[in-house]
Amino acid sequence: MQTDAQTLLLVDDDPDLCAMLAEYLGHEGYKVETVHSGAAALEVLERLTPDLMVLDIMMPGMSGLELLQQLRPRSAVPVLMLTGRGEAIDRILGLEMGADDYLSKPCHPRELLARVKAILRRCDGAQPAAEPEQDGTFPAHRLVSGELMLDPGQREVQFAGQPLQLTSAEFNVLAYLMQHAGRVLSKEELTRWVLHRELSAYDRAIDVHVSRVRQKLAAVMGDDQEMIKTVRGQGYQFVRGMA
Structure with a gap:
């Protein structure tokens, strides 16, 4: 469990998936806010600076790539992209636009948690407790x-x-x-x-x-x-x- 709760912003147009992931991550000690569109995410970012954003690439209206393109010039918040398994070009484009890492959907909540922890760990320069090399x-x-x-x-x-x-x-x-x-x-x-x-x-x-x-x-x-x-x-x- 996290001692000082870090805030995650989860952006995905699937409300059921958002609810399931938010519950799982919440049990791990994170504060989780969920929105279902790029426009709603921009509104949240006006009042909140999350420790990390989990961003779905394929969304109606403003796509995750379009949101990331708007976000990067003004914010360095770490971004973990959620992509379809066949969307290699979107993964590369997302990384080129400044995303930190990606995870293919459907994803296991435990793997998502591991990626979230890894990104947050490297953001403060910390290393895993047991570094083999x-x-x-x-x-x-x-x-x-x-x-x-x-x-x-x-x-x-x-x-x-x-x-x-x-x-x-x-x-x-x-x-x-x-x-x-x-x-x-x-x-x-x-x-x-x-x-x-x-x-x-x-x-x-x-x-x-x-x-x-x-x-x-x-x-x-x-x-x-x-x-x-x-x-x-x-x-x-x-x-x-x-x-």
Whole structure:
């Protein structure tokens, strides 16, 4: 059970599913608000900043992707998408728009709970109680490479003194890559450490998060300064040493 109740906003057009998931998550100690449309979610977000939003992609009227597109420029609230099993393109689009992770429907409430816990855990930089790999320990101290600075305690990234806005997953991807500068981190490792789950077939979540970090770094540094290198068949490498 949660000691300090965290608030979840569940957005899905299926009232029965919302009621069932809200009851389950409520028993786990979370405060859960449910709405059944994107417009209703925007109204709630005017008065409430949830710790996490669970967002169904396929909704009538304003879709989950449209809601996410409106939300991201003004809010960094973590988002877990619910998608149909065959909607791979929607999962990728959602991640590119700033969602933190996805879960295919129909989903088991226990798996949803595990994903919720994983996202909330990485948002505050905390690690699981039993971390099997020492290398997967989240960095505890400030990381610096040239003009790029990442502060795990404040959860902030700056380049040349200017803040860089990253989602929680993007922040943790960059943190692990910077911490292991010069070493190639596999997609399996990054998925396990950042998303707190195993990499599955056709899972591109980590690829999309790395791509988003690259885009945001390029926007402030220029395309000629590539700090994250793709090592084909192996993974990703932060290529500039830390000062």
